[in-house]
Amino acid sequence: MRSTRSFLLAFLEQAWLPVLLVVIWWFASEGNTNPFFPPLSKIWDSFVTEMSSGQMELHLWASTRNILIGLAVGVVVGVVGGTVIGLSRRLRAVLNPYLQFFRTLPQVAIIPIIIGAFGITAVPKIWAIGFACIWPVLLNTVDGIRAIDPGVRDMVDAYRITTWRSIFRVVLPGALPQIMAGIRISLSVAVVLMVVSEIYAATEGVGYFIHITTGLFQTDKTWMGTLLVGLMGYLLSVIFLLIEKRALRWYHESAS
Amino acid sequence: MTTAAEGTAMDDPRQSTATLEVRGLAKTYGTGAEAHEIFAGIDLTVAPREIVCIVGPSGVGKTTLLRCIGGLLAPTAGEVLVEGQRLRGPVPQIGIVFQDYSRSLLPWMRTVDNVAFPLESKGMKKSERIPRAEAALEAVGLAGSGSRYPWQLSGGMQQRAAIARAIAYEAEILLMDEPFASVDAQTRADLEDLALDLRQRLGVTLVLVTHDIDEAVYLSDRVVVLSGRPASVVDVVDIHLGDDRDQLTTKSLPEFTEDRARVLRQIRRP
Ligand SMILES: Nc1ncnc2c1ncn2[C@@H]1O[C@H](COP(=O)(O)OP(=O)(O)OP(=O)(O)O)[C@@H](O)[C@H]1O
Numbered sequence: 001m002r003s004t005r006s007f008l009l010a011f012l013e014q015a016w017l018p019v020l021l022v023v024i025w026w027f028a029s030e031g032n033t034n035p036f037f038p039p040l041s042k043i044w045d046s047f048v049t050e051m052s053s054g055q056m057e058l059h060l061w062a063s064t065r066n067i068l069i070g071l072a073v074g075v076v077v078g079v080v081g082g083t084v085i086g087l088s089r090r091l092r093a094v095l096n097p098y099l100q101f102f103r104t105l106p107q108v109a110i111i112p113i114i115i116g117a118f119g120i121t122a123v124p125k126i127w128a129i130g131f132a133c134i135w136p137v138l139l140n141t142v143d144g145i146r147a148i149d150p151g152v153r154d155m156v157d158a159y160r161i162t163t164w165r166s167i168f169r170v171v172l173p174g175a176l177p178q179i180m181a182g183i184r185i186s187l188s189v190a191v192v193l194m195v196v197s198e199i200y201a202a203t204e205g206v207g208y209f210i211h212i213t214t215g216l217f218q219t220d221k222t223w224m225g226t227l228l229v230g231l232m233g234y235l236l237s238v239i240f241l242l243i244e245k246r247a248l249r250w251y252h253e254s255a256s
Numbered sequence: 257m258t259t260a261a262e263g264t265a266m267d268d269p270r271q272s273t274a275t276l277e278v279r280g281l282a283k284t285y286g287t288g289a290e291a292h293e294i295f296a297g298i299d300l301t302v303a304p305r306e307i308v309c310i311v312g313p314s315g316v317g318k319t320t321l322l323r324c325i326g327g328l329l330a331p332t333a334g335e336v337l338v339e340g341q342r343l344r345g346p347v348p349q350i351g352i353v354f355q356d357y358s359r360s361l362l363p364w365m366r367t368v369d370n371v372a373f374p375l376e377s378k379g380m381k382k383s384e385r386i387p388r389a390e391a392a393l394e395a396v397g398l399a400g401s402g403s404r405y406p407w408q409l410s411g412g413m414q415q416r417a418a419i420a421r422a423i424a425y426e427a428e429i430l431l432m433d434e435p436f437a438s439v440d441a442q443t444r445a446d447l448e449d450l451a452l453d454l455r456q457r458l459g460v461t462l463v464l465v466t467h468d469i470d471e472a473v474y475l476s477d478r479v480v481v482l483s484g485r486p487a488s489v490v491d492v493v494d495i496h497l498g499d500d501r502d503q504l505t506t507k508s509l510p511e512f513t514e515d516r517a518r519v520l521r522q523i524r525r526p
């Protein structure tokens with residue numbers, strides 16, 4: 001009982017400001033005739049129509065799928081690559097300049113190349129998202145492994161912990177806080193790449209929806225699509241935070 | 257500190273039989289102009305069930321020596337023999353207890369899993385590992401704390417857990433680098449008595465590095481004094497305080513005071 005109540009309180013504490021803003025927006029925009037800033041009520045109407053037409057669901061599904069598969073690819077490649085590099089001093093020395101290059105390269109820049117080369121279907125978009133998601137995860141995995149205390153290394157040696165066991169039971173859990181932080185960055189990168197890749201060339205997805213409605217001067221729908229992207233990114237990050245909180249319970253609790 | 261009940265698994269006297277020999281050991285960090293010779297020509301033999309403390313001024317090379325003895329660091333010259341076998345890396349007869357217990361225990365594992373973890377690599381089944389870890393925890397006075405995480409334990413309890421890990425591992429020789437340096441005085445006294453108690457009950461051999469002369473004399477059969485640059489063994493002080501020692505009476509014996517004075521003189525020797 002107590003926890004539900006405190007949860008509700010925490011929720012209200014978080015929710016009052018966005019709710020207030022939406023209410024203000026709703027009334028302030030009512031009757032607005034500027035075509036670029038349609039009233040919120042009109043945006044809401046188009047949301048209701050589009051959702052009931054069934055088309056919007058398909059767009060949302062296509063975008064979510066691209067984000068999740070791309071992110072998964074990026075996380076797997078990033079963690080595996082980051083572990084190999086993090087454990088090998090020589091590899092790090094050789095690869096460091098290239099890693100720094102990918103760290104600073106704005107990942108949206110690769111979209112035209114990948115889509116140009118592989119076409120406008122979903123697969124190249126997933127590739128682009130996956131490729132962009134690799135770097136934050138990979139670099140954070142390397143940093144996380146490097147930051148593991150030398151005392152832990154000594155313990156692993158002294159007690160003759162086998163290599164695979166030390167990777168899965170010591171190195172990866174030890175680097176997990178940083179890996180999670182990397183995944184979080186990759187998640188926002190994935191959302192950006194999803195939108196941009198669909199605006200650039202696509203036949204489905206929320207980004208595509210935004211793109212065609214702009215072309216048709218259906219500003220209320222463009223607004224609606226944009227708001228949906230924001231909502232989608234927000235929901236994904238909330239889900240991610242819940243997962244992170246569970247996976248890193250020891251980390252958060254031992255710090256407090 | 258006899259917290260463990262009689263007749264537990266840990267009372268089975270495994271009685272160390274492993275002799276530790278150090279012959280002509282030398283270590284130099286770096287090469288060429290950067291070379292820094294830490295110690296040279298160290299000879300030392302530690303009998304089974306013996307407690308030997310290594311003392312010496314800060315920076316003399318005690319940690320370096322202990323790491324070489326434990327197989328964590330390759331010496332530049334000389335050799336370490338365990339049961340007559342030349343050491344090429346860490347061996348299962350040796351368990352190391354680090355000074356920084358908070359770093360050597362893994363925060364994402366419960367205490368009992370930390371203690372049992374090295375046994376996995378020995379190929380032991382979980383049904384064997386956990387009871388053995390529980391028994392080791394009991395032997396160090398931590399019965400019932402295994403399900404907590406290391407960071408939920410006090411400093412002294414964490415160091416006990418680290419000792420339990422070495423015991424569960426069935427190390428016959430325990431190497432400890434300033435194991436009690438970061439706990440309060442009372443906890444420190446308790447842990448010293450735990451060390452004596454473990455030798456008595458389990459028959460383990462202990463090689464301990466410490467800054468504290470009182471601690472060295474109280475615990476040891478022999479105190480090895482390191483000094484000089486490069487360091488060498490300047491004296492080995494035999495301590496005759498018997499097997500039954502306790503914090504109050506032992507430390508007020510005239511023999512204690514004499515031994516203590518002798519060690520101090522050796523350390524301060526120019
Ligand atoms: N990895 C290393 N590379 C180079 N020099 C080192 C290294 N580790 C230690 N040293 C040097 O070796 C010397 C001995 O260090 P060590 O840590 O063994 O001393 P110690 O007797 O344990 O000191 P303390 O009592 O302060 O713990 C010091 O001068 C130190 O600077």
Ligand SMILES: [Mg+2]
Binds near residue numbers: 318319320433
């Ligand atoms: Mg030291």
